[in-house]
Amino acid sequence: MKYRSVAVDGPSGAGKSTISREVAGRLGFIYADTGALYRAVGLRFLETGSLGLGSLELSIRFVNGEQRVFDGGRDVTEEIRRHEVSKAASDCSALPEVRAFLLDRQRKLAEGYDVIMDGRDIGTVVLPEADLKIFLTASPEDRARRRFEQLERGYKIARSRGVEPDGGLCPPPPYGRILQDILSRDHNDTTREEAPLRPAPDAVFLDTTGNTFEQSAAIIEGLIRERLGL
Numbered sequence: 001m002k003y004r005s006v007a008v009d010g011p012s013g014a015g016k017s018t019i020s021r022e023v024a025g026r027l028g029f030i031y032a033d034t035g036a037l038y039r040a041v042g043l044r045f046l047e048t049g050s051l052g053l054g055s056l057e058l059s060i061r062f063v064n065g066e067q068r069v070f071d072g073g074r075d076v077t078e079e080i081r082r083h084e085v086s087k088a089a090s091d092c093s094a095l096p097e098v099r100a101f102l103l104d105r106q107r108k109l110a111e112g113y114d115v116i117m118d119g120r121d122i123g124t125v126v127l128p129e130a131d132l133k134i135f136l137t138a139s140p141e142d143r144a145r146r147r148f149e150q151l152e153r154g155y156k157i158a159r160s161r162g163v164e165p166d167g168g169l170c171p172p173p174p175y176g177r178i179l180q181d182i183l184s185r186d187h188n189d190t191t192r193e194e195a196p197l198r199p200a201p202d203a204v205f206l207d208t209t210g211n212t213f214e215q216s217a218a219i220i221e222g223l224i225r226e227r228l229g230l
Protein backbone atom coordinates (compact mmCIF):
# COMPACT_ATOMS: atom_id res chain seq x y z
CA MET A 1 0.00 0.00 0.00
CA LYS A 2 1.25 3.48 -0.80
CA TYR A 3 1.00 5.89 2.08
CA ARG A 4 0.31 9.59 1.55
CA SER A 5 2.71 12.27 2.72
CA VAL A 6 2.46 16.00 3.25
CA ALA A 7 5.62 18.08 3.85
CA VAL A 8 5.32 21.27 5.92
CA ASP A 9 8.42 23.46 6.09
CA GLY A 10 9.02 26.95 7.36
CA PRO A 11 10.85 29.07 9.93
CA SER A 12 10.59 28.82 13.73
CA GLY A 13 7.33 29.99 15.20
CA ALA A 14 5.28 29.91 11.98
CA GLY A 15 2.84 27.51 13.66
CA LYS A 16 3.96 24.40 11.75
CA SER A 17 3.73 21.98 14.64
CA THR A 18 0.46 23.10 16.24
CA ILE A 19 -1.31 23.35 12.88
CA SER A 20 0.16 20.11 11.52
CA ARG A 21 -0.78 18.19 14.67
CA GLU A 22 -4.34 19.50 14.60
CA VAL A 23 -4.88 18.83 10.89
CA ALA A 24 -3.27 15.36 11.09
CA GLY A 25 -5.76 14.52 13.87
CA ARG A 26 -8.70 15.66 11.74
CA LEU A 27 -7.56 13.59 8.75
CA GLY A 28 -6.42 10.49 10.66
CA PHE A 29 -2.79 11.03 9.64
CA ILE A 30 0.27 10.67 11.85
CA TYR A 31 2.02 13.94 12.70
CA ALA A 32 5.83 13.58 12.55
CA ASP A 33 7.87 16.37 14.13
CA THR A 34 11.40 16.09 12.73
CA GLY A 35 12.71 18.98 14.86
CA ALA A 36 12.38 16.55 17.80
CA LEU A 37 15.14 14.38 16.32
CA TYR A 38 17.49 17.36 16.02
CA ARG A 39 16.56 18.29 19.56
CA ALA A 40 17.44 14.79 20.81
CA VAL A 41 20.89 15.14 19.21
CA GLY A 42 21.19 18.61 20.81
CA LEU A 43 20.23 17.19 24.23
CA ARG A 44 22.88 14.48 23.94
CA PHE A 45 25.44 17.13 23.02
CA LEU A 46 24.49 19.33 26.00
CA GLU A 47 24.70 16.40 28.40
CA THR A 48 27.90 14.75 27.19
CA GLY A 49 29.77 17.52 25.35
CA SER A 50 30.04 15.39 22.22
CA LEU A 51 27.74 14.22 19.46
CA GLY A 52 28.40 10.51 19.99
CA LEU A 53 26.28 9.63 16.98
CA GLY A 54 27.67 6.08 16.97
CA SER A 55 26.12 5.35 20.35
CA LEU A 56 22.96 7.40 19.88
CA GLU A 57 20.09 4.96 19.61
CA LEU A 58 17.32 7.29 18.52
CA SER A 59 13.90 5.88 17.98
CA ILE A 60 10.47 7.34 17.41
CA ARG A 61 7.35 5.58 18.58
CA PHE A 62 3.76 6.62 18.12
CA VAL A 63 1.73 6.09 21.27
CA ASN A 64 -1.99 6.73 20.68
CA GLY A 65 -0.95 8.64 17.56
CA GLU A 66 1.41 10.91 19.55
CA GLN A 67 5.09 10.94 18.72
CA ARG A 68 7.52 9.99 21.50
CA VAL A 69 11.28 10.20 21.14
CA PHE A 70 13.66 7.72 22.78
CA ASP A 71 17.41 7.70 23.22
CA GLY A 72 17.91 3.98 23.87
CA GLY A 73 15.42 3.10 26.59
CA ARG A 74 15.11 6.69 27.83
CA ASP A 75 12.04 8.69 26.83
CA VAL A 76 13.34 12.24 26.15
CA THR A 77 10.10 13.66 24.69
CA GLU A 78 9.65 16.29 27.42
CA GLU A 79 13.30 17.11 28.05
CA ILE A 80 14.03 18.08 24.46
CA ARG A 81 11.60 21.02 24.84
CA ARG A 82 13.88 22.81 27.31
CA HIS A 83 14.90 26.28 26.19
CA GLU A 84 18.65 25.56 26.05
CA VAL A 85 18.04 22.51 23.87
CA SER A 86 16.62 24.77 21.09
CA LYS A 87 19.95 26.50 20.60
CA ALA A 88 21.95 23.24 20.80
CA ALA A 89 19.59 21.65 18.24
CA SER A 90 20.00 24.60 15.90
CA ASP A 91 23.82 24.40 16.16
CA CYS A 92 23.91 20.61 15.68
CA SER A 93 21.50 20.82 12.74
CA ALA A 94 24.12 22.74 10.71
CA LEU A 95 26.51 19.75 10.80
CA PRO A 96 26.44 17.56 7.68
CA GLU A 97 27.07 14.35 9.68
CA VAL A 98 24.03 15.07 11.86
CA ARG A 99 21.78 15.68 8.83
CA ALA A 100 23.03 12.49 7.15
CA PHE A 101 22.50 10.52 10.37
CA LEU A 102 18.88 11.67 10.65
CA LEU A 103 17.89 11.44 6.98
CA ASP A 104 16.95 7.74 6.85
CA ARG A 105 15.22 7.90 10.21
CA GLN A 106 12.96 10.66 8.92
CA ARG A 107 12.22 8.81 5.67
CA LYS A 108 11.34 5.64 7.59
CA LEU A 109 8.68 7.57 9.49
CA ALA A 110 6.82 8.16 6.24
CA GLU A 111 6.99 4.51 5.16
CA GLY A 112 4.40 3.01 7.44
CA TYR A 113 1.84 5.77 7.84
CA ASP A 114 -0.12 8.52 6.13
CA VAL A 115 1.89 11.38 7.50
CA ILE A 116 2.12 15.14 7.84
CA MET A 117 5.81 15.78 8.49
CA ASP A 118 7.16 19.16 9.51
CA GLY A 119 10.68 20.56 9.56
CA ARG A 120 12.96 22.74 7.47
CA ASP A 121 13.95 20.53 4.52
CA ILE A 122 11.15 17.99 4.27
CA GLY A 123 9.92 19.08 0.83
CA THR A 124 13.42 19.74 -0.53
CA VAL A 125 15.46 16.82 0.87
CA VAL A 126 13.64 14.32 3.08
CA LEU A 127 10.46 13.69 1.06
CA PRO A 128 11.00 15.25 -2.37
CA GLU A 129 8.18 13.04 -3.68
CA ALA A 130 5.63 14.21 -1.08
CA ASP A 131 2.06 14.41 -2.39
CA LEU A 132 1.81 18.01 -1.18
CA LYS A 133 4.44 20.48 0.03
CA ILE A 134 3.52 23.53 2.04
CA PHE A 135 5.87 26.35 3.02
CA LEU A 136 4.39 28.06 6.03
CA THR A 137 5.62 31.40 7.18
CA ALA A 138 4.60 34.63 8.95
CA SER A 139 6.32 37.92 9.66
CA PRO A 140 9.07 37.73 12.33
CA GLU A 141 7.00 40.08 14.54
CA ASP A 142 3.95 37.83 14.32
CA ARG A 143 6.00 34.73 15.07
CA ALA A 144 7.67 36.43 18.04
CA ARG A 145 4.30 37.58 19.38
CA ARG A 146 2.83 34.06 19.14
CA ARG A 147 5.89 32.55 20.79
CA PHE A 148 5.71 35.16 23.58
CA GLU A 149 2.01 34.43 24.18
CA GLN A 150 2.66 30.67 24.19
CA LEU A 151 5.47 31.02 26.75
CA GLU A 152 3.35 33.35 28.87
CA ARG A 153 0.43 30.90 28.84
CA GLY A 154 2.78 28.06 29.84
CA TYR A 155 4.21 30.17 32.65
CA LYS A 156 0.78 31.08 34.03
CA ILE A 157 -0.46 27.48 33.90
CA ALA A 158 2.72 26.24 35.56
CA ARG A 159 2.44 28.88 38.29
CA SER A 160 -1.17 28.04 39.00
CA ARG A 161 -0.22 24.35 39.34
CA GLY A 162 2.96 24.97 41.27
CA VAL A 163 4.84 23.08 38.53
CA GLU A 164 8.29 24.16 37.41
CA PRO A 165 8.36 24.68 33.65
CA ASP A 166 11.59 24.54 31.71
CA GLY A 167 13.75 23.69 34.69
CA GLY A 168 12.68 26.68 36.80
CA LEU A 169 9.71 28.95 37.23
CA CYS A 170 10.81 32.01 35.25
CA PRO A 171 8.64 34.48 33.38
CA PRO A 172 9.09 34.50 29.60
CA PRO A 173 11.86 36.67 28.18
CA PRO A 174 10.72 40.09 26.92
CA TYR A 175 9.16 40.25 23.44
CA GLY A 176 12.21 42.10 22.05
CA ARG A 177 14.56 39.28 23.01
CA ILE A 178 12.27 36.64 21.55
CA LEU A 179 12.19 38.62 18.29
CA GLN A 180 16.01 38.77 18.28
CA ASP A 181 16.21 34.98 18.88
CA ILE A 182 13.80 34.36 16.02
CA LEU A 183 15.80 36.56 13.63
CA SER A 184 19.02 34.84 14.63
CA ARG A 185 17.56 31.32 14.20
CA ASP A 186 16.13 32.39 10.80
CA HIS A 187 19.60 33.51 9.82
CA ASN A 188 21.18 30.20 11.01
CA ASP A 189 18.58 28.04 9.30
CA THR A 190 18.56 29.89 5.96
CA THR A 191 22.30 30.48 5.52
CA ARG A 192 23.74 27.07 6.51
CA GLU A 193 25.36 25.23 3.63
CA GLU A 194 23.72 21.91 4.28
CA ALA A 195 20.00 21.75 3.39
CA PRO A 196 19.20 25.40 4.15
CA LEU A 197 15.62 26.39 4.84
CA ARG A 198 13.97 27.35 1.56
CA PRO A 199 10.68 26.55 -0.16
CA ALA A 200 10.69 23.62 -2.60
CA PRO A 201 9.96 24.94 -6.11
CA ASP A 202 6.65 23.06 -6.12
CA ALA A 203 5.59 24.07 -2.58
CA VAL A 204 2.40 25.98 -1.85
CA PHE A 205 3.54 29.18 -0.10
CA LEU A 206 1.33 30.24 2.78
CA ASP A 207 1.88 33.41 4.81
CA THR A 208 -0.22 33.24 7.99
CA THR A 209 0.54 36.78 9.24
CA GLY A 210 -2.59 38.09 10.93
CA ASN A 211 -4.48 34.76 10.71
CA THR A 212 -6.00 33.01 13.68
CA PHE A 213 -4.90 29.43 14.33
CA GLU A 214 -8.28 28.18 13.13
CA GLN A 215 -8.05 30.12 9.84
CA SER A 216 -4.61 28.68 9.07
CA ALA A 217 -5.65 25.15 10.06
CA ALA A 218 -8.73 25.36 7.82
CA ILE A 219 -6.66 26.56 4.84
CA ILE A 220 -4.16 23.72 5.25
CA GLU A 221 -6.85 21.09 5.78
CA GLY A 222 -8.54 22.35 2.60
CA LEU A 223 -5.30 22.22 0.60
CA ILE A 224 -4.64 18.63 1.67
CA ARG A 225 -8.20 17.45 1.03
CA GLU A 226 -8.16 19.02 -2.41
CA ARG A 227 -4.76 17.61 -3.43
CA LEU A 228 -5.35 14.12 -2.02
CA GLY A 229 -9.00 13.90 -2.97
CA LEU A 230 -10.14 13.31 0.62
Ligand code: DC
Binds near residue numbers: 034036089090091185
Ligand atom coordinates in the same frame (compact mmCIF):
# COMPACT_ATOMS: atom_id res chain seq x y z
O1 DC B 1 11.30 22.82 14.77
P1 DC B 1 12.22 22.86 15.99
O2 DC B 1 12.39 24.23 16.58
O3 DC B 1 11.85 21.84 17.02
O4 DC B 1 13.66 22.42 15.39
C1 DC B 1 14.82 22.42 16.17
C2 DC B 1 16.02 22.77 15.28
O5 DC B 1 16.26 21.71 14.34
C3 DC B 1 15.86 24.05 14.45
O6 DC B 1 16.87 24.99 14.78
C4 DC B 1 16.06 23.66 13.01
C5 DC B 1 16.48 22.23 13.04
N1 DC B 1 15.74 21.41 12.08
C6 DC B 1 16.31 21.20 10.85
O7 DC B 1 17.39 21.72 10.58
N2 DC B 1 15.69 20.39 9.94
C7 DC B 1 14.50 19.82 10.23
N3 DC B 1 13.91 19.02 9.33
C8 DC B 1 13.88 20.06 11.49
C9 DC B 1 14.54 20.87 12.38
